[in-house]
Amino acid sequence: MRSLMTVALLGVFLQPSLAGEVFTPDGYSDFLSPGAIEVAKPMDVIKGELASFPESLESGSIRLEVKSYLDRGDRLVVDITQTGLLDDSIEGINRQFKFIGLDDGKYELWGYGYRHRCARGDVDDEWVTKPCP
Numbered sequence: 001m002r003s004l005m006t007v008a009l010l011g012v013f014l015q016p017s018l019a020g021e022v023f024t025p026d027g028y029s030d031f032l033s034p035g036a037i038e039v040a041k042p043m044d045v046i047k048g049e050l051a052s053f054p055e056s057l058e059s060g061s062i063r064l065e066v067k068s069y070l071d072r073g074d075r076l077v078v079d080i081t082q083t084g085l086l087d088d089s090i091e092g093i094n095r096q097f098k099f100i101g102l103d104d105g106k107y108e109l110w111g112y113g114y115r116h117r118c119a120r121g122d123v124d125d126e127w128v129t130k131p132c133p
Contacts, residue, residue, distance in 0.1 A: 023112075027129075028113025030114065036109060037108070046080065050080070062082075094117075095115075096112065096113045116132065
């Protein structure tokens with residue numbers, strides 16, 4: 001009985017969205033989370049997130065970086081970093097999306113995280129989730 005309970009708890013820990021929730025990785029917040037969703041193609045979600053980039057061409061240092069990789073062989077991780085924003089308190093934004101393939105060929109967003117880098121104050125170039133000064 002004890003091992004069955006351990007396996008059940010482990011399954012929820014490894015794939016939390018199966019319970020309708022999206023996992024937030026350590027060091028990130030759930031700010032602007034799209035919630036637990038199923039999609040035919042993960043990049044449809046990512047394209048929607050990138051549609052407003054750049055905010056303007058006024059900033060001479062705008063940059064967009066998109067990285068993707070497979071984690072554990074069956075989980076797609078897409079990491080989006082935007083810098084050179086027009087916001088004078090935020091230097092950059094980093095968001096991470098984690099998808100898992102489902103048996104029906106669709107994908108489920110099971111992990112999401114948001115963090116930013118402050119442009120001023122005692123920031124030491126760190127990614128944080130707290131408000132910037």
